[in-house]
Amino acid sequence: METRRTKLGADHPDTLRSIANLASTYWNQGRWDEAEELYIPVMETRRTKLGADHPDTLSSIANLAAAYRNQGRWDEAEELYIQVMETRRTKLGADHPDTLSSIANLAVTYWNQGRWDKAEELEVQVMETRRTKLGADHPDTLSSIANLAATYWNQGRWDEAEELEVQVTETRRTKLGADHPDTLSSMDSLAVTYWSQGRATEALKLMEECVIVRTHKLGTNHPDTLSCRAILLEWQAGESEIGGSVDKDQVV
Template identity: 40%
Template sequence: MSKFTIDDLIKEAAEAHKEGDYIKEKNSYQELYDLYKHKLGENHPDTLIVLGNLANSYSCLEDYNKALELNITLYNARKEILGEKHPDTLIALHNLASSYSDLRDYNKACKLQNVVYNAFKEILGENHPNTLSSLNNLANSYSDLGDYTKALEMKNAVYNGRKEILGEKHPDTLRSLANLAKFYSCLGYYNKALEMRSAVYNARKEILGEKHPNTLAALHNLACSYSDLGD
């Protein structure tokens, strides 16, 4: 019998994560998972949420094999209960793909991310935020495989989709533009990266002010672009 209540364990896990104490976080979620499984059953929604958190704790501890094992269990449970194309099942499949990526099985990860993206596109449409997020994840998988042309094409599509739906200065759009600029920089397109990073910095300065952490991060990235160009 645990000496902690469920609320105590939830609070303890959250605080441990915030502090970066992933061992303590993992132990709290393990105890919470065992309690939920005993009280509610292993396939109860609350139990499965905690299982996902526990898998993430193992991932933070770089125990990727254990995280993979738990994510497989979670995905199979979600699929059985909710069906293959329920959003929660697709999120579990994305997390499973991330575990394969952590283990450097990039082909398997890319295959699963393709399934997630195509399902979201079919269900929600190609410009829904969840679909665009899954497309960004798929782009990262192609990048891991060394297919930078395909990855760049997808990242551009993510940025253009977010710009169309959310506007040029929405935080998600600016984050996407910053990621795209980073990708161009890594490929050696320094002038293109500079142009994009200038746009991100100016937008964040206008919206957040010069001394906001996000503005300062954008300024740092802009400085890196000038450095890349030897300026």
């Protein structure tokens, strides 16, 4: 980044790409403030040089929105996500993958705010479009179904959540294998739903399976194994009411 800035200038496309990459690294480390500090100049420069509706500009706006969302700055994130979504819908069409990603991002922001009805409305739209365009067993479609299930779960709509989670779990198990991280994530979510429904025997059996597989694949000290084992122990001791320490499946 520094070399390109010196040799090419601060507003050269390659320089901006380097800055954005560094910001993404900060983002993945949870260093939201540092990521934001870099995302803003990239966004502003691209808007000036390329235009407000250029794909690179829109990606920069979406990245900044993601930083805001992870900082809990919901209103600012929502404003940017709506801007990106509406522009992509106009420029690319309602069923373009980038448009759908924007809608899904906005849904996650609503989800984080506990605005379940608005999140559900968008998630249904994304799920149905992806199912039609990509197929019922495509990874993006399955992620959309899992997101909708998580919203149902948070609304206390256990039966609807279960129906979708069973579908996702079985499809991922068939397509990806029983020990794939996405399959295990689906099993976690389904186990939590069983526990929420008071179906303790089924919940414990499924969570025990997750612990065994994760221990074998990742080792006893891996964070995912430890988290899964802790939930299982809580349930076995009768100390957890709904197993809320499991993250329900949400994606960006």
